[in-house]
Amino acid sequence: MTSAPAAPETRSPLRIVLWAAAIAVVLAVLPWVLDPYQSILIAYGLVMAIAVLGFNLLLGYSGLLSFGHSAYFGVGAYAVAFMVKYLRVESMELFILGAVAASALVTALFGYVCVRYTRIFFSILTLALSQVLWSLAFKFFWVTGGTDGLRVPTPKLLGVGMAEGDDKIRFLTHGYYYYVLAVFIACVAVMWVVVHSPFGKALQAIRDNETRARFVGLRVRAYRFVAFLLSGVFTGIAGALWVPLNGLTTPDILYWPFSGEIVFMAVLGGFRNFTGPIVGAVVFNYLKTYAIGFTVYWQALLGITLMVLVLVLPTGIVGTARLLWARARRRTS
Amino acid sequence: MNLLETRALTKYFGDTHAVDRVDFTIGEGEVVALIGSNGAGKTTLVNLISGLVPPDSGRILLRDADVTHQRVHRRIEAGIARSFQIVNLFDELTLLDNVALSVFAREKMTRYFWTLADRHAAVWEEAHAILGQFGLGEKASTLAGGIAQGERKLLDVAVAYALRPRLLFLDEPTSGVSTREKAPIMDVISAIVRSQKITAVVIEHDMDIIFKYSDRIVVMHQGAILASGSPEEIRRNETVKDAVFGPSHA
């Protein structure tokens, strides 16, 4: 980091819980206030937030930039699609379990190779390995449906399916929305504990200074491996939640530019903050949707946004907001 | 019984004999100063023993147990800790976190990803206490990247000390700080080492400090041990004077 270290987070746990509860309540009320389309967008945002939260355990807390997180997202999504296609599973809970198992397996395999390296080599390795999965999903037509992808019908939530004749949009904006919200809250809570646990401290220590971390007795690779695993599983869960929302999965979500989008979201929100990835994911989802509606050159728009972010606001939305907030407070006091 | 013993420990860097068949021993409770001119092999010797670099040949025995090829974390479990000549800290963590991390690591708690670190009050108390011992208590919640060099040197030692080692290597604990600050730093460190009866090896250049704080002095020259003895003996040793301080030295 080029910027001077900022003051650490010193807010009291009670205040954090209150804030989180307030935000959760707002999110819970949204489907009743917003039109269905907006609710669906928020649901997409929350799903991506889980993925980016996982991703950021590596980038923000372990200092490892993965350019291959599309792989674990895709594994989660395809795990669900395979369970539908081959096992006729309908239960969302089983989907999530399956996605956790599948993404843990793949992440363990990839992690075994990748955590031996850091910096650019880590990024390149994660990217290259993720593209192996992309090519498999893409070419194994008879298993994966190739570019046509696999459809996933409406799942059963806690054993309850969509009522016959019920409106799918209503299902998505209410039943499924709350399911996503619940999983999201659980994931945020878990990740909060992870990054504030002794393990989380160890990761940050390794990020700051690998040599010294070794000399306080940390087995650096083992820690990176576990972080990689957790990160991948979170992203896999997001993939599983994403499929029913989207209705189908195609190799597009395994292609490397999707990994780039995940990185984009983290940077947009600010990867040195716990909340940055969440904000980044939700905002990016809006940004992209409206950029596409606004101009055919939406890619250029996003590209320029990214370059400006990196050049001018490397701490992202949350980092910048905090800075401004701190400055304003200093001025008033 | 010797706490640590090396046998014909050797490390080459290309053609340079950084450490050349060194037999180095240190007894329980000793405070030894390791001296020698730049490039004499002092830091390399410490790097070999602490596990930063692997030796080319020779053995390292800790209480007669062979640790030559053990991984760093095993050596730390066995009680070997070190500080660094060029300060090695977790700059984006607070002072308290820096020390607490050692405590967590020592207690094998860093693998806990399911409990909040803040919940382990005993660890934080201990970390606070250690910071207090090193006179850093007031800056506990400052980021390590944002304190003065002298304080960083102390913190570096505190991080190593928090591992509760039996054998502590201090690689130039006062390098890079002003002469005026050196003695206070050494006073703090020395008080802790002596009171906790830690066996320590100090690499140092400042002769005043060496003579004041060490029980024994080991002199290295061109990768080999030239002499070993009490401060008085070393002071009188002519070979040492020539090799270490140069012939022109007084």
Place this chain on the structure above:
Amino acid sequence: MDILTVHLFNALLYASVLFLIAGGLSLIYGVMRIVNLAHGNLFAIGAFTTASAVGVWFAGSSSAWLFLLVPIGAVAAAAIGAVVEPTLLRRFYRRPEEYQLLVTFGLLMLLEDLLRFLWGPYPISASVLFEKVGSLHVGEFIYPRYNLLVIATGVLAALFLWAFVYRTKFGVVLRATSQDMRRASALGVNVNLVYVEAFTIGCFMAGLGGAIIAPSQPAVLGMGVDALVLSFIVVVIGGLGSLEGALVGAFIVGVIREIGISLFPEMELAVLYVIAAGVLFVRPAGLFGRTA
């Protein structure tokens, strides 16, 4: 046996183009330690520029003149490189790699749309040259002469680059900078100049790869993103930062692709990726790689 010759030509054809792209990527990394994710777009810019120069702007000119126009794509890519390095990338050398990757990812998105803005949404082809040079007989088969030209260009580029890096004064400076930028700087090397030159050469190579295939394949949107993955596979097999690695990697990929399509039509490219993954598991730094 003739068919094997044709297969070999195909493999070399693919390898030549890939070497140009991946070689440029690797050269840039070797000297400046940055991985340019927008590298594939420079390949695309080369293809689009040449395709429209030959197929649209100067369509109908004499074929000799059109042949001279082919390298224009490489020049265009090099020009973009010469602008982008000092104005944008230079700010990032001292910052962590994640920012370098991100800024080039942003550049990728920008360039992708720049292509669409400048050349519109449709494929552009310059097949007139491809047709003009005709085909030659390889036993009972016939083979497009143009493809042999592409192979020759790839081989020449490799020779040229080798001579350039190992046999010229600039090559010495380049290698010195690559090994230790600070020391080179202390010895009076103008590092900024070396960087812009190296980056421009790398972009030139990618652009040349695009330019040279424009007559035989249409230039389409998205070709840059696809090309980047393949050149990653090449450098992953060969080792990032090594020109020899890029050469060998490109050859391996060319051969595997040809074999894959012939013997495993259902798997095709997947074979390539699986083999690349195999290399990664055994030798993560690639066959010619150096890590730190």
Place this chain on the structure above:
Amino acid sequence: MSNRPTRRDFLSQLGVTTAAMAVGSVAGAGLAGIAQAQEKPKGTIPDKPFKIGHMTFFTGAGAVLGEPMYKGNVLAAEEINAQGGLLGKRKIEILKADEAAGTDANTKEMRRLKLSEHIDMFMGITSSGNTPALGPVAEELKLLTIFIDGCTDFLFDKAVPNPRYIFRITNIQSADGSTCAVGVAQTWPNIKTYANIHPDYAYGRNCFDHFGIVTKKLLPNAKSVSEAWPKLFSTDFTPHITKTLAAKPELLVTSLWGGDYVAFYKQALQYGLFDKMKVATTLALGSAPQSIGKDHPEGVLTGVHANYYFTYPAGNRWPLNKTFVEKYKARWNEYPNFQAEGAYTATYALKTALEKANKLTGGWPDDDAIISQLEGMMIAGPGGYVYIRPDNHQGYKDAITGFSKNVPEYPFPILDPNRIITIPIRNITAPPGWPKGEPTSTYTWIEQTWPQMKA
């Protein structure tokens, strides 16, 4: 058909005809035309615009095939708007969306169009990878939809077996492979070996399957000796061509289309592929006609998606086509392809349905009323009559294919007017009520009911 008929008998039984014949007249209650005079609508009609979301390929290699679809839609909308709009009041407004964004993005975009832009109807889609994804979404959204292409059997076989809101106007995909195979059986009955090059996605697989099953029935001696599956929107077919040449087949079957086919034939020419074997295609001349150059070899069985080619039915026999081609040429300065015709016909099918529904109930008809009019509709389009089957919402019209030929009137090859092959669609697709099959209902229907020719 139990005792083995000869091939010639069977082909004539199928109703396969070569050379241009008059379009068979079909009488029926549902018959509607696109050129009917407009009656005054009953009841009050709102005058807010009728929004159609139109998604097709506007960029990339798919655009030469897909974009004419939009142009056909726009042409029809402009004609209708010039008369005051739908039911004389509601002007059609078309919102474009680019199908090239990818299947995931497309489903999102369809949702956005309905939920955020509040479109009244959805049209378009070229790729058969996209309709099975979008069909269920349209049903979920209760969005009235006429897919123009994306004609995979899978859509109504599996993805949406009981469609309510979605329809599809162009012929079902299995007709492509079957028509191609029938064309081959009739033209080159002595073929023993054939090779395949198909794009690696739903359409390529479907063509491969149906060409295979029909050929197995009609030409039992013919064997597939080579397969190549290039990625859709590839530009380099060098290894696929080489592989095909190495297998030395008598015939190459390919379902490459759009920009892919253009790149393919140009590369294949330099490898002399067309000199070494016959070539049969399913969709080669389906793209915008001007996208194929005069360097394209003649005598290739050039498919048009078994749907429509702008020179057939010739103007003197079917005025609807003559005026459509003229108007399209005047508006867009190019000739229409089957997708332009499909979108044009679909727009008029909507208009007709609205008018009939209005006549029954008055006012602006709701979606259910429109749907019940579309179901079973028989409409005369530029390419002939299209029948929309009520059970699966699929449009059916006679399948056609032909042979490439250069003529002085056009700067591109056209279907040889003297050798056009037409097949009544009902004879090569599964009838209503046939059980859903794998890979398609039509496949199992052909497999189980067609007689096996003698070797």
